Amino acid sequence: LAAPAISAPVTPDMVQAGSDVTGKFVAPHPGYDYEKRVVMIPMRDGVKLNTVILIPKNAKGLPIILERTPYNAGGFVDDKPHMRDAARGAFREFIDDGYIIAIQDIRGKHGSNGAYVMTRPPMGPLNPSKTDDTTDAWDTIDWLTKNIKQSNGRVGMIGSSYDGWAVTMALLAPHPALKAAVPESPMIDGWMGDDWFHYGAFRQNSLDYYLGQTTARGRGESIPREGSDDYLGYLDAGSAGAYAEIYGFKQLPWWNRVAAHPAYDAFWQLQALDKLVAAHPSNVPTIWLQGLWDQEDMYGAITTWEALKRSGHGANNHLVMGPWYHSQINRTGETLGPLKWNGDTSADFRKNVLLPFFNAHLKDRAAPPLPEAMLFNAAEKRWETFADWPVAEKQAVRPLYLKPGFALGFDKPAGGEDSYVSDPAKPVPFLTPPVDFDNHARWTTWLVEDQRPVATRPDVLVYQTPVLSDDVKVEGAPFADIFLKTTGTDADVVVKVIDVYPPSYAEQPELGGYQLPVSQDIFRGRYRGGFAHPQAFKPGETAEIKFRLPTMNYTFKRGHRIMVQIQSSLFPLYDRNPQTFVPNVFFAKPSDFKKATITIEYGPSAVLLPVK
Numbered sequence: 001l002a003a004p005a006i007s008a009p010v011t012p013d014m015v016q017a018g019s020d021v022t023g024k025f026v027a028p029h030p031g032y033d034y035e036k037r038v039v040m041i042p043m044r045d046g047v048k049l050n051t052v053i054l055i056p057k058n059a060k061g062l063p064i065i066l067e068r069t070p071y072n073a074g075g076f077v078d079d080k081p082h083m084r085d086a087a088r089g090a091f092r093e094f095i096d097d098g099y100i101i102a103i104q105d106i107r108g109k110h111g112s113n114g115a116y117v118m119t120r121p122p123m124g125p126l127n128p129s130k131t132d133d134t135t136d137a138w139d140t141i142d143w144l145t146k147n148i149k150q151s152n153g154r155v156g157m158i159g160s161s162y163d164g165w166a167v168t169m170a171l172l173a174p175h176p177a178l179k180a181a182v183p184e185s186p187m188i189d190g191w192m193g194d195d196w197f198h199y200g201a202f203r204q205n206s207l208d209y210y211l212g213q214t215t216a217r218g219r220g221e222s223i224p225r226e227g228s229d230d231y232l233g234y235l236d237a238g239s240a241g242a243y244a245e246i247y248g249f250k251q252l253p254w255w256n257r258v259a260a261h262p263a264y265d266a267f268w269q270l271q272a273l274d275k276l277v278a279a280h281p282s283n284v285p286t287i288w289l290q291g292l293w294d295q296e297d298m299y300g301a302i303t304t305w306e307a308l309k310r311s312g313h314g315a316n317n318h319l320v321m322g323p324w325y326h327s328q329i330n331r332t333g334e335t336l337g338p339l340k341w342n343g344d345t346s347a348d349f350r351k352n353v354l355l356p357f358f359n360a361h362l363k364d365r366a367a368p369p370l371p372e373a374m375l376f377n378a379a380e381k382r383w384e385t386f387a388d389w390p391v392a393e394k395q396a397v398r399p400l401y402l403k404p405g406f407a408l409g410f411d412k413p414a415g416g417e418d419s420y421v422s423d424p425a426k427p428v429p430f431l432t433p434p435v436d437f438d439n440h441a442r443w444t445t446w447l448v449e450d451q452r453p454v455a456t457r458p459d460v461l462v463y464q465t466p467v468l469s470d471d472v473k474v475e476g477a478p479f480a481d482i483f484l485k486t487t488g489t490d491a492d493v494v495v496k497v498i499d500v501y502p503p504s505y506a507e508q509p510e511l512g513g514y515q516l517p518v519s520q521d522i523f524r525g526r527y528r529g530g531f532a533h534p535q536a537f538k539p540g541e542t543a544e545i546k547f548r549l550p551t552m553n554y555t556f557k558r559g560h561r562i563m564v565q566i567q568s569s570l571f572p573l574y575d576r577n578p579q580t581f582v583p584n585v586f587f588a589k590p591s592d593f594k595k596a597t598i599t600i601e602y603g604p605s606a607v608l609l610p611v612k
């Protein structure tokens, strides 16, 4: 093009011969009350881990709160001028009080280098390398205390779920600068009762997680479901293994390891952290925290705390169970499903207990002594504190017997039995279908879902006490102790302890007649003689199935009833038991799934309740 006529010359500063995109901009951030550093912290083997550090402006002598996560450290922080707005809500109390916050991607995830291994087992037979999340936490704390000159050299660790697992790993051989820790709903034993299985029954929603977590360093794939109802989707596929096959899971090393180890063999035993923590107890003051209706990690915190207390390390370890779904400690805690509390139980706890706990150990501030245990009583809508919370084998229990006429009582019946037909073609839903595993509101509240819709099914046995004339207070872990026969060769048992509200309930009319599950679990019957060694049922022969149910601190109020429901499936959350004994339930064939008649015997069958 011919240049137009101009009246002044072209000077060099008018010409861009390169690019206007700098790629390297250092924002001055005027008005920001903190500095954000993103650093790659070297581990002992040279692998570098991406760490986002927020330091208040003009900070001096502040402690550091560290969270290690597989869920993208960068996503924990927004670009906002005030640190309290920039960091995730759960850090706000710390920021207001004056803390440095450090969030790190664990090895192999998001911005970090190295190889990702699902809840990487500690160094040893399952991890032949020279690092694990204990050494990675150690190296990180060492680097932080040496390189963040605004710190006072003390570090606290916190985090929920996977991040709670990372806190627990740090405690196995803690850096001396780690002065306080709060594993929140930590994943401790994926087979026994946390994310992957409960007593051997596989949690099929894990499959979404495996794909999301192990198909990419960042956020991975999701299952491209054909339909919107997971009840039908999983039913049509057949076994969990068949479902996984349809969606290409054979390509995932982690799935292949899980699928090859359906029983509690060395693979699971060697990574059960409750036993490891008790064998390597630390002196770090620690709060083991979880929800009473934690739909993902109901098992880990309480069992680890109990293991420590049992092995004589109760003094620096505390137990907290709040009225929360999984990780609700870090969200608002005013309600749980239809249940309403007096105020925000999460924020109040964080402000009044959690922060003072860290302040006591990281800032030498005086704090009221923490009780051994603090558990919310949802029926009384208040926290209760305990100087001596019982470990399961030390608690006194009263058998609450199943009785003829679908009654329930503390007096032992002479005998009798009840039967139902469990049909794998029509498993009992854990949530009224359609079920969408992705529906957060339903997933987080399924453990408090009204049980009336399933109570009317012919394959759900329902026993209840008369209307209570006095309060019944339960403190501890109930045990299901069920004696049953089946016409099949394998069976699952689900036992639910339920608070039945009075038919009309003026305080909250929508709860009239509500059947609120307070403690429930599933047990895969083939493991009744030992978790490592599955064993078939002999058709028609009585077998005892005894298992621990989730811990309760609950008052069944006068005017309510206690109910126990028994069934053989909780689908599609748990995979179906084919009811035919097969070597590996993951790969049961369609012809293995058979109806069975299950008969429960009165006399011995009971729920052992730790009644006060």
Ligand code: PG9
Residues within 6 Å of the ligand: 119, 160, 161, 162, 163, 165, 187, 195, 209, 296, 297
């Ligand atoms: N419950 C989730 C999880 C923990 C550990 C392993 C896998 C999943 C979580 O919320 O992080």
